[in-house]
Amino acid sequence: MDKLTPKEKEVFDLLKDWRWRINNLYFVKNKHGQKVQFKLNWAQEILVKDLWFFSIILKARQIGITTFFCILYLDQILFSSNKTAGIIAHTEKDVKDFFNDKVKFAWDNLPEWLKEHLGPPTSDSARELSFPNGSRIFVTMSTRGGSPQFLHVSEFGKICARFPARALEIVTGSINAVEQGNFVTIESTAEGAAGYFHDFCREAERLMKLGKKLSPLEFKYFFFPWWKEPTYKSVTPLIIPRELNEYFKKLEQVEEINLTLEQKNWYAAKHKINGEKMMREYPSTSDEAFIASVEGAYYSQQMAKMYEDKRVRLVPWDSRLPVITFWDLGMNDFNVILFTQANGNEIRFIDCYHSSGEGLAHYVNVVKSKPYHYEKHVFPHDVEVRNLDAEGKSRRQTLTDLGLINIQTIERTKNINDDIEGVRKLFSRFYFDEEKCADLIDACNSYKKEWNDKIGQFKNNPLHDKSSHLVDPLRALARGWTQHHIGVGGMGPKVEYQDFF
Numbered sequence: 001m002d003k004l005t006p007k008e009k010e011v012f013d014l015l016k017d018w019r020w021r022i023n024n025l026y027f028v029k030n031k032h033g034q035k036v037q038f039k040l041n042w043a044q045e046i047l048v049k050d051l052w053f054f055s056i057i058l059k060a061r062q063i064g065i066t067t068f069f070c071i072l073y074l075d076q077i078l079f080s081s082n083k084t085a086g087i088i089a090h091t092e093k094d095v096k097d098f099f100n101d102k103v104k105f106a107w108d109n110l111p112e113w114l115k116e117h118l119g120p121p122t123s124d125s126a127r128e129l130s131f132p133n134g135s136r137i138f139v140t141m142s143t144r145g146g147s148p149q150f151l152h153v154s155e156f157g158k159i160c161a162r163f164p165a166r167a168l169e170i171v172t173g174s175i176n177a178v179e180q181g182n183f184v185t186i187e188s189t190a191e192g193a194a195g196y197f198h199d200f201c202r203e204a205e206r207l208m209k210l211g212k213k214l215s216p217l218e219f220k221y222f223f224f225p226w227w228k229e230p231t232y233k234s235v236t237p238l239i240i241p242r243e244l245n246e247y248f249k250k251l252e253q254v255e256e257i258n259l260t261l262e263q264k265n266w267y268a269a270k271h272k273i274n275g276e277k278m279m280r281e282y283p284s285t286s287d288e289a290f291i292a293s294v295e296g297a298y299y300s301q302q303m304a305k306m307y308e309d310k311r312v313r314l315v316p317w318d319s320r321l322p323v324i325t326f327w328d329l330g331m332n333d334f335n336v337i338l339f340t341q342a343n344g345n346e347i348r349f350i351d352c353y354h355s356s357g358e359g360l361a362h363y364v365n366v367v368k369s370k371p372y373h374y375e376k377h378v379f380p381h382d383v384e385v386r387n388l389d390a391e392g393k394s395r396r397q398t399l400t401d402l403g404l405i406n407i408q409t410i411e412r413t414k415n416i417n418d419d420i421e422g423v424r425k426l427f428s429r430f431y432f433d434e435e436k437c438a439d440l441i442d443a444c445n446s447y448k449k450e451w452n453d454k455i456g457q458f459k460n461n462p463l464h465d466k467s468s469h470l471v472d473p474l475r476a477l478a479r480g481w482t483q484h485h486i487g488v489g490g491m492g493p494k495v496e497y498q499d500f501f
Contacts, residue, residue: 011111018075019048026071027109029101031062035109043224044068052220053180056200057187058289060226060282065187069152070102076150077135078107078118085137085150088170090158092141098154099127099139142169149182151175157188160195161448164465167196180216190280190289192297192446198290205286226267226282233262240268251284276304296448298420298462299471302427303445312441315433317350318343322375325367326473326480329383329395330356334469335363338440338477339372347429347477352437354470360395364402376406378480383409410479416461422478423471443470 014020026038040048043063047055057065066087073085087103089095107115107129119132128138153159153170160167178184188197204221207214214220226232240248248264251257259267271278283289291307306312317323318341326338335358339351353366367374383395396407413419432441443466450463462468 015079015114018079021079022048022071022075025110025114026075026106028067028071028106038067038071038106040068042228042230046224047222050220050222051183051185052214053182053216054184054214054219055186055222056197056204056219057185057222057224058190058201058283058286059187059222059224060229060232061189063224063229065224066098066152066154067102069185069187070098071106073150073152074103074106074137077137078131078133080133080135082134083150084135084146084148086146086148086152086174087137087139088151088153088174089139089141090155094154095127095139095141103129103137103139142166142174147177147179149178151178151182151184153184153186155188156186157191157195157197159188160197161191161446164195164463171196186219190283192290192442192448195446198442201286201290223286225284227257227259227263227284232266232282233260234266234269235262236265236269238265238268240264244268244271255285257284276300291445297445298447298449299424299427299444302424303441306427306430306432311431312434313431314435315348315350315431315437317341317372319371319373323350323370323372324375325377326477327363327377327379327383328469328472328476329379330469330472333357334466336470336473337363337367338437338473339370340477345429346431347426348431348433349437349440350433352440352470354439360398361402364399364404367404374406376408377404378408378410378476380413380476381409381411383407408480410476413475413479416475419475419478420462422481423474426478426481440470443467444474447471 011024014024022038023040024037027035028038030036041064043059043065047057047065047068059065070087073087077083077085087098089098107121110118121129121131123130123136127140128136130136151174153174156167156170159170175184186197186200190198190201192198200219201221204219205223207218208221244264244267248259248267251259267278267282270282274281279288279291291303297303321341321343324340324342326340328336330336334354334356336354337352338349339353341348341350351370351372353363355362367377377399379396383399393401396409399407432444434441446467448463448467450459450461
């Protein structure tokens with residue numbers, strides 16, 4: 001202390017305040033690769049003010065959230081004894097970039113007198129720094145084992161979408177290892193309406209809207225849209241397409257988001273590059289983020305068109321029309337029933353039911369409990385042969401004995417991609433009830449190809465998850481329309497009435 005200059009002594013006294021430290025001590029690389037002093041931006045200021053023990057952050061790209069937590073958690077382990085901070089990255093490249101360009105860079109560029117006071121690292125590897133105070137910080141792709149006091153997960157939505165097994169490992173191994181009273185922070189752009197990130201965000205948003213007092217193990221919700229970022233604007237005039245002008249008008253009228261001309265220019269320029277991915281990478285609202293297309297998704301364009309045409313809405317049951325059900329009896333005991341009505345050219349999904357761990361009697365009772373008048377119940381061909389019971393009955397015979405009549409089977413598929421294409425061709429006729437078919441809607445948004453990490457591209461087959469089970473009956477529906485002409489031309493003349501739209 002005696003060797004410090006008056007200015008350094010003044011700074012030393014300020015070191016007791018972590019908020020002052022993170023806004024004055026550290027240097028980072030900016031978007032242009034230049035060394036600049038780290039200063040809290042608008043989103044980071046909100047986090048400093050409102051951060052909770054467990055926090056989940058839905059955001060637009062390049063808001064600086066991971067940089068903030070790299071600096072914050074480095075600061076915490078430098079000035080606290082026997083603490084551990086972990087940063088989980090999406091890819092191996094991100095591991096190297098986060099450690100070298102954020103954590104290590106910030107440490108290397110601290111004032112020399114402060115580094116001498118803190119002491120040199122006791123270990124300095126390619127992804128970990130440990131210090132004489134017994135604290136350490138590391139960057140990795142997984143952290144099973146140990147009990148960190150600070151854990152940050154970057155781009156968790158992308159991890160959930162591409163690497164579901166790793167997402168499960170992060171939840172069960174890494175997040176569960178953080179004891180109550182310590183800190184977990186998760187951030188990501190959205191990646192479809194399924195997976196842990198989607199579910200955690202939606203639950204945290206629900207609790208926020210309810211005004212519920214959170215426990216230390218419940219996530220606090222943050223959303224940082226693109227239009228709050230002050231640098232996302234352009235003075236360069238641009239001819240804005242009609243559909244984008246309509247989108248901006250909707251934001252103003254429905255969401256009360258009033259954009260400047262400079263913001264509209266910026267968005268339109270970015271839209272030229274990102275196209276249908278724009279809502280995912282630069283969402284204006286949280287709902288928009290999760291309905292946006294998923295990379296590798298089979299029905300992304302069709303779902304975008306459905307939202308544009310307002311065919312995801314309340315779709316009431318019409319007692320004047322018969323109901324056709326489409327089933328999928330999964331090999332892993334996850335079973336799905338879709339309830340549809342055909343009216344003229346429209347295929348209306350009025351209800352959806354799914355469950356597991358139940359016998360066939362349960363599903364028949366569900367069908368019977370509905371007030372609907374049924375025309376037929378459509379199953380894939382394997383209902384005839386799969387999983388014989390103790391008496392040697394097929395599933396079809398069991399269903400018939402339980403009182404399910406008018407069962408129709410669809411021939412076995414030869415190529416799943418042909419089925420998917422068949423569903424795509426029918427999508428322009430689909431109407432989904434936004435309440436009763438919410439899970440089906442989420443599944444259609446999230447149904448995607450399996451990712452091959454070894455070669456860095458998608459395989460030519462679906463990822464088998466909850467979404468794939470929920471959309472499987474659509475394949476039977478598409479084949480049924482072709483094989484049996486279900487509803488082709490409507491089932492009689494179209495019934496006109498005014499309470500549907």
